[in-house]
Amino acid sequence: RHAAARNLRAYRRRMLIDNFTVRSPDVTYTDTHIESKYKYTSTDLSCEDLGDGRCAWTISPVESDFHFSTDRRIPRLGIMLVGLGGNNGSTLVGGVIANREGITWKTKEGVRAPNYFGSLTQSSTCRVGSVKGQEVFTPFKTLLPMVNPNDIVFDGWDISGMNLADAMERAKVFDWDLQRQLAPYMKNMKPRPGIYDPNFIAANQSARADNCLKGSKREQMEHIRADIRDFRENNALDKVVVMWTANTERYSEILIGVNDDEKSLRSSVDKNEPEISPSTLYALACIDEGVPFINGSPQNTFVPGLIDAAVRLNTIIGGDDFKSGQTKMKSVLVDFLVGAGIKPASIVSYNHLGNNDGMNLSAPNCFRSKEISKSNVVDDMVNSNRLLYKNGEHPDHTVVIKYVPYVGDSKRAMDEYTSEIFMGGNNTIVMHNTCEDSLLAAPLILDMCLIAELSTRIKIKGPDDEQLRGLHPVSSLLSYLTKAPLVPKGTPVVNALSKQRAMLENVFRACIGLAPDNNMLLEYK
Numbered sequence: 001r002h003a004a005a006r007n008l009r010a011y012r013r014r015m016l017i018d019n020f021t022v023r024s025p026d027v028t029y030t031d032t033h034i035e036s037k038y039k040y041t042s043t044d045l046s047c048e049d050l051g052d053g054r055c056a057w058t059i060s061p062v063e064s065d066f067h068f069s070t071d072r073r074i075p076r077l078g079i080m081l082v083g084l085g086g087n088n089g090s091t092l093v094g095g096v097i098a099n100r101e102g103i104t105w106k107t108k109e110g111v112r113a114p115n116y117f118g119s120l121t122q123s124s125t126c127r128v129g130s131v132k133g134q135e136v137f138t139p140f141k142t143l144l145p146m147v148n149p150n151d152i153v154f155d156g157w158d159i160s161g162m163n164l165a166d167a168m169e170r171a172k173v174f175d176w177d178l179q180r181q182l183a184p185y186m187k188n189m190k191p192r193p194g195i196y197d198p199n200f201i202a203a204n205q206s207a208r209a210d211n212c213l214k215g216s217k218r219e220q221m222e223h224i225r226a227d228i229r230d231f232r233e234n235n236a237l238d239k240v241v242v243m244w245t246a247n248t249e250r251y252s253e254i255l256i257g258v259n260d261d262e263k264s265l266r267s268s269v270d271k272n273e274p275e276i277s278p279s280t281l282y283a284l285a286c287i288d289e290g291v292p293f294i295n296g297s298p299q300n301t302f303v304p305g306l307i308d309a310a311v312r313l314n315t316i317i318g319g320d321d322f323k324s325g326q327t328k329m330k331s332v333l334v335d336f337l338v339g340a341g342i343k344p345a346s347i348v349s350y351n352h353l354g355n356n357d358g359m360n361l362s363a364p365n366c367f368r369s370k371e372i373s374k375s376n377v378v379d380d381m382v383n384s385n386r387l388l389y390k391n392g393e394h395p396d397h398t399v400v401i402k403y404v405p406y407v408g409d410s411k412r413a414m415d416e417y418t419s420e421i422f423m424g425g426n427n428t429i430v431m432h433n434t435c436e437d438s439l440l441a442a443p444l445i446l447d448m449c450l451i452a453e454l455s456t457r458i459k460i461k462g463p464d465d466e467q468l469r470g471l472h473p474v475s476s477l478l479s480y481l482t483k484a485p486l487v488p489k490g491t492p493v494v495n496a497l498s499k500q501r502a503m504l505e506n507v508f509r510a511c512i513g514l515a516p517d518n519n520m521l522l523e524y525k
Helices: 002-014 087-101 164-171 176-186 203-208 217-234 262-270 278-289 304-313 326-339 356-361 364-383 437-455 476-481 497-511
Strands: 027-029 033-051 054-071 077-082 105-107 110-112 125-131 134-139 153-158 239-244 293-295 343-353 396-403 410-420 426-436 458-461
Touching: 033 497, 054 497, 077 087, 077 217, 077 437, 087 153, 087 164, 087 176, 087 437, 105 176, 153 217, 164 176, 203 356, 217 239, 217 262, 217 278, 239 278, 239 437, 262 278, 262 304, 278 293, 278 304, 293 437, 326 343, 326 364, 326 410, 326 426, 326 497, 343 356, 356 396, 426 437, 437 476, 476 497
Parallel strands: 077 153, 077 239, 239 293, 343 396
Antiparallel strands: 027 033, 033 054, 054 458, 105 110, 125 134, 343 410, 410 426
């Protein structure tokens, strides 16, 4: 009894448990799998036509039985980055090495230690219950068995052949003392030649393009496939995930007979059609290799024909565009305002940055891709409250991005939200956000790759399934991390950040037989 009391006092000090087992008749642990029988509660809506444009709605609770099976065996994972030598790539690789090796470094503020701050999987927690009135949390990464980032093997492609130590110095993201200590680990890491098509990115990128694949689009795609196989075999990997973190491309035109279905897309690759972008070639190569592909930039990599191929071959794809700074704040603030019954009427967002991403976005056609992904983020929140907005009504929403070399990777974001309030009044919120761009993006890359890998180990059986199947290859689980979430056809697009996180956490909770964390706390009511 005394030992139990001491343990309770320790837990009350910490309120963080880093390992647990779910005890339930609906949950079974084996050496290889976690099996969960889960009762999913939703609603069914029906409408009785009363005439004269009137309708009587009925909302009925519905329960459905699901079975989740999660493979507990953690694989040896490799991540291949398209844009390995860019700011994001060199920052992520250097950060993982620093964590793995326990490298500390000196700054003018003192000695710093490595961490994974900014990573949902590594540095956030989930509530799992309460003890004696104290809420208890667990690290997100302990909900289901995940790969340890320190065990990841990295490789990738870049149109610049600079080794990663020099690329890290060029990026000017890390403090100098950290760069100095990382350089011996990174100087022999050199990107594989990448696909370069000046038709899809800014002309100002040509000076970096000294490490490019030659040949036709088919030959380039087959080279990428061979690179993936080589990486997997030479490093004895169980799984590989590929992430696009290279330059923003212009939007591809969707053309009938070119990329509108899988057959046309594959034929266009063989015909060397100019409208097939490098990112689409990488993605198609991954799909054919059965390797998850994630798009961290805003262009429409996933043309209809590519999505058809992913669905047919059951290979995970996800995107689009990292949600790290200004847009993440917007998906929180607009959700709060609309949820509070306040009507945002004007949203003006201005950015300036000086890294290579900003340089590439100075080209109007590349900026247009970014503008589209940033502009659509408030749509579902506006549509959720037609008490505020009439049909077809939408806030004025403007996005501006300027290239200012001096500020480097330290992006400045300034936003003005003007809203209508009670009795004709107005409320204006002005926000200034200084974002260390790559230091915010790198943990998101890590999260997206870890969640994509984990998704390949989760099987599900719903009421309409005869047997366990994989999750849908168009991975909506990555929505929390993206500006323009890619979702399966017919699935509602959700941009509100709190809803996206709740969805991801609650799916993982279902895999271990736990109910959604609804914050009702009825036991205390």
